[in-house]
């Protein structure tokens with residue numbers, strides 16, 4: 001019996017060593033063959049491969065039988081971890097995620113310092129299509145992620161709240177995971193859903209210009225004027241607009257720098273479309289979130305047109321906002337209607353020219369038409385004819401719908417009359 005063991009023991013050790021060696025080699029070659037070319041990850045050494053093998057064995061078991069002392073221990077550890085996770089507050093969970101991200105450092109690609117490729121720690125900007133009234137490319141929200149911080153630029157109207165939430169879910173995020181909402185301005189198509197989002201996640205910080213803040217806290221005046229503009233359609237177009245508690249607001253004036261994770265955003269006051277309009281500049285990525293300051297231009301189409309709803313339109317002030325945007329030399333504009341525009345200086349030059357020409361068209365219509373409604377008809381048909389020269393029929397109708405040509409007339413008419421009264 002003893003003699004037999006003399007042979008078996010070294011053979012068993014040799015077999016185990018061979019097993020470990022072959023396992024390590026297999027992991028090493030599979031990793032180095034697949035992961036660097038596919039994901040840009042680093043090559044690993046034999047010893048790191050062995051470490052990974054041991055880690056997999058500890059974390060996932062693999063060859064331990066159920067009911068063995070080891071699998072029981074793993075189950076107990078997992079139960080304890082689940083219990084701990086359940087007891088954590090959302091902040092503690094985020095911290096825990098962060099610490100694991102930093103522990104991943106070392107295996108990632110050489111350009112990155114953590115497992116950014118697998119997580120939202122790397123700054124990223126994602127366009128969310130709110131599919132307003134069921135149409136794609138009409139109202140865009142931007143999701144800004146950086147180091148576990150998540151902010152939304154303009155969440156859109158209450159009517160698209162469900163789509164907005166589904167868009168977040170598609171990126172593995174819930175409303176409870178958001179940290180901040182950045183409003184460019186408080187018009188319902190940009191900001192209407194804010195109150196509902198804060199009700200769902202009371203930790204949300206809502207950044208808004210000081211002139212817009214009172215109407216976010218109490219939207220009754222905003223809703224009354226919207227009711228006048230859309231007497232039959234307010235609910236269908238914009239859904240429910242809930243008030244936002246004052247304590248959630250972070251009041252802006254322009255000139256601030258917001259820190260969102262590792263991202264810095266400069267706030268610039270850009271009135272003209274609305275007296276409380278701000279734009280947000282991401283210097284690192286060169287993106288300017290300009291809301292409606294640069295008009296309507298559907299991503300991928302070069303035609304840019306004005307949206308000039310009442311009551312704040314002011315072309316002289318608007319010109320200063322164009323200068324403030326260009327001064328910062330962004331490489332891209334992000335428009336709520338809709339998406340990116342890649343040549344900011346050309347975009348603003350053409351848009352400004354069109355904005356002033358449309359104001360001249362409105363002035364001409366007011367001068368020549370017998371009534372305001374006749375002037376509106378004449379402005380709408382002239383501008384729609386212009387849009388149709390630049391775009392195919394379906395797109396022209398989409399643009400006219402997105403901006404609301406009737407509202408653009410009302411906003412310009414109000415501005416022209418105010419200017420005339422001021423001059424007299």
Ligand SMILES: [Zn+2]
Nearest residue numbers: 187189292336
């Ligand atoms: Zn808008």
